[in-house]
Amino acid sequence: MMSTEIPQLHVMFLPFLGLGHMIPTLDMAKLFGARGVKTTIVTTPVNSPIFSKAIQRISKDLGVQIGIKIINFPCVEVGLPDGCENVDTIPKGETSMEMTINFFKAVSMLQESVEQLLSECKPNCLVADMFFTWANESASKFGIPRLFFNGSCSFSLCVPAACMIHEPHKHVSSDSELFVVPGLPGDIKFTRKQFPEFMLSNDDNNGFAKLLKKTNEEDLKSYGIVFNSFYELEPTYADYCRNVLGKKAWHIGPVGLCNRNFEDKAWRGKQSSIDEHECLKWLSSKKPDSVVYICFGTLAEFSFAQLMEIALGIEASGQDFIWVVRKNKKDEDGNEDWLPEGFEKRIEGKGLIIRGWAPQVLILEHESIGGMVTHCGWNSTLEGVTAGVPMVTCPLFADQFYNEKLVTQVLKIGVSVGVEEMRNMGVSAKREAIEKALKEIMVGDEAEEMKKRAKSLGLMARRAVEDGGSSCSDLNALIQELSSM
Structure with a gap:
């Protein structure tokens, strides 16, 4: 007698090799x-421990088994x-752009192994990150859909x-002239300085610009898009993506809310460089809504002069902070001269001050x-939204200027520190601007209204992932669609 058992749906995940994508x-x-x-999950030898330790906890706590497949990464070859x-x-340093291009060359060489x-x-499905420009081609060879994971x-x-x-x-007279994004609701304005180079360059010899342009083109050709976001956060733009751009899209976030216990929150990505309990004890000595959390992500590389400006701006604001x-930034003599004298x-x-990896979600x-x-x-923006806190925005590169506009212009839960130009390394924020922005979100005339809006969005985020919530329903619908194919 033939078995009528329905085969188990199998989804393979191919994350880009960076903590902000793997987590x-x-x-x-x-x-x-x-x-x-x-x-x-497909990854490489050096990155596998990031997954394996967490997977052991997931298996023990939830009984959920997640497989890992390891492929070699041709770093030395490039x-x-x-x-x-x-x-x-x-x-980092003078060769960082060359090294970055080499890194993406190595990523392009993973196709055969995948x-x-x-x-x-x-x-039955390949969920591939945005930088695998060959993922659509690979999935089609095996007759399966490729879902584009949009990390934003x-x-x-x-x-x-x-x-x-x-x-x-292309229709502005200078790099600093504001223009409105046509057809996009909300009267969203940018300057050319706030756009990545690949959007502006017509140079066919610029290999990195060509790669990023191809990335955008290929992603929009995928079967559909999975967003780590929730519908209530950006309904107008979720609808634009589906109805104007014509893309199948599922909003299943904030995905980080699947982490319920202390260890999963404390050890996301890496083990913290500070004792989590001591950090929380310090926070518990402070009044509610009185501390500012300051963090610029895993890739920011600031000069000593810029760190000095940030330190002086923080101090002048008078706010308690982490x-x-x-x-651990040190000069050649081992001194931390990026801190003002007597600052600590x-x-x-x-x-x-936390030097290294912080338990950001717990904080x-x-x-x-x-x-x-x-x-x-x-990731940080969404974690801030989920926690219900207003933000000072200080974008550096990539999609960060877009996210800043969402926070400040659309959601109105943040204040820009005034960074005007996309850079690969650091920012040029002045201490006075940092001081002003910190005071605005904490004690300014609009601070209470911003906090109310932020806390409301935080509640929406948590409701979205509960049974019957928009993200829970979207994920169930996606799994059902994949199962029926």
């Missing part, structure tokens, strides 16, 4: 797995240091898509946090 991908796999879907398998580890896995594992939000996909269609940036500095003594009890969820300063990377 939400793991959360997605966890969400799919909790609904009975077989899930497999001129990268041995073991440079993560964008966060690309050497297709070998597709042949062996026979998944609908708004930040719609802005460049609308600009590629209408090209408003400031995350990703690396003056801020004793008032400020906490933001604490009742004493009343605002954050962010580079506007989407």
